[in-house]
Amino acid sequence: xxxxxxxxAAGLGTxxxxxxxxxxxxxxxxxxxxxxxxNTLLAQGYLAREALPDSLxxxxxxxxxxxxxxxxxxxxxxxxLALGKSARWALATADADLRSPAATGAFSCxxxxxxxPQATPAIDxxxxxxxxxxxxxxxxxxxxxxxxxxFMENGEANCxxxxxxxxxxxxxxxxGHSAIGFGWGxxxxxxxxxxxxxxxxxxxxxxxxxxxxxxxxxxxxEQGRLMGAAVVAxxxxxxxxxxxxxxxKAEAAAARSTAPSRNCTQEEAALAPQP
Numbered sequence: 144x145x146x147x148x149x150x151x152a153a154g155l156g157t158x159x160x161x162x163x164x165x166x167x168x169x170x171x172x173x174x175x176x177x178x179x180x181x182n183t184l185l186a187q188g189y190l191a192r193e194a195l196p197d198s199l200x201x202x203x204x205x206x207x208x209x210x211x212x213x214x215x216x217x218x219x220x221x222x223x224l225a226l227g228k229s230a231r232w233a234l235a236t237a238d239a240d241l242r243s244p245a246a247t248g249a250f251s252c253x254x255x256x257x258x259x260p261q262a263t264p265a266i267d268x269x270x271x272x273x274x275x276x277x278x279x280x281x282x283x284x285x286x287x288x289x290x291x292x293x294f295m296e297n298g299e300a301n302c303x304x305x306x307x308x309x310x311x312x313x314x315x316x317x318x319g320h321s322a323i324g325f326g327w328g329x330x331x332x333x334x335x336x337x338x339x340x341x342x343x344x345x346x347x348x349x350x351x352x353x354x355x356x357x358x359x360x361x362x363x364x365e366q367g368r369l370m371g372a373a374v375v376a377x378x379x380x381x382x383x384x385x386x387x388x389x390x391x392k393a394e395a396a397a398a399r400s401t402a403p404s405r406n407c408t409q410e411e412a413a414l415a416p417q418p
Contacts, residue, residue, distance in 0.1 A: 188274070189272060190276045190377065198317070201369065201373055212362060216360040223356075224297070232356075235352035237249065239352065247267050252405060254338060255403070258270075263394055266395065266398070269387045270331075273384070277374050278319040279319075281318070284366075290315040292357075303358060316363045321364040322368070322370040325368040327346055327349070334391045347368065353367075
């Protein structure tokens with residue numbers, strides 16, 4: 144079956160849009176062909192769809208109207224909006240673009256060396272191949288509740304304007320980006336264990352970028368982390384993932400001498416706790 148038909152039948156909305164954009168889909172059971180050698184977002188994940196952790200069995204319903212949890216979500220949203228078009232907003236905008244060849248580089252400063260398709264192909268492969276597993280595992284709950292996103296309630300701008308209409312049709316809870324970011328942080332903590340705390344923290348921040356972007360509520364982000372952790376736990380039983388994880392570890396040892404190309408001082412300032 145064509146992957147496009149499979150995704151449509153499963154109602155995978157925005158994540159399908161992010162994954163399908165810029166790619167050529169062919170009729171096959173394996174990975175589709177892609178128009179760019181660096182755009183691996185449509186590559187086959189490690190897990191079959193039926194092997195993904197079931198979000199409906201793991202996550203609760205989103206916060207109900209009138210609940211303390213929803214009030215907390217709204218306060219956190221206001222705090223994000225108060226940052227305005229700051230350095231943190233700029234970083235959140237960069238984190239939003241999963242299609243970019245530079246997407247995996249978001250973890251370069253936390254790792255202490257350059258992560259990219261060119262500099263660290265094994266690490267990049269581990270991250271990109273796990274992306275569909277991490278993102279698509281959230282869709283059972285997304286489709287069940289179809290929660291409206293913050294920008295739909297507050298009328299303010301978001302940092303992915305090209306995807307606004309797609310986002311409107313896609314459930315906010317939980318955040319697929321948060322699952323991806325946190326999952327990547329956990330994987331990289333194994334690849335570079337002496338920098339585990341920084342890498343996991345960057346995974347947390349990668350997800351929180353969605354709150355800063357005004358496209359997800361805080362509870363969306365938090366429950367996305369839970370799904371990311373569940374997927375990583377499941378991936379450890381997959382031989383292909385284990386092989387790629389070992390290759391990434393071997394590559395990291397040689398990559399430690401390659402400084403990140405991004406401005407890590409600027410990134411650290413953007414991620415510093417707000418007063």
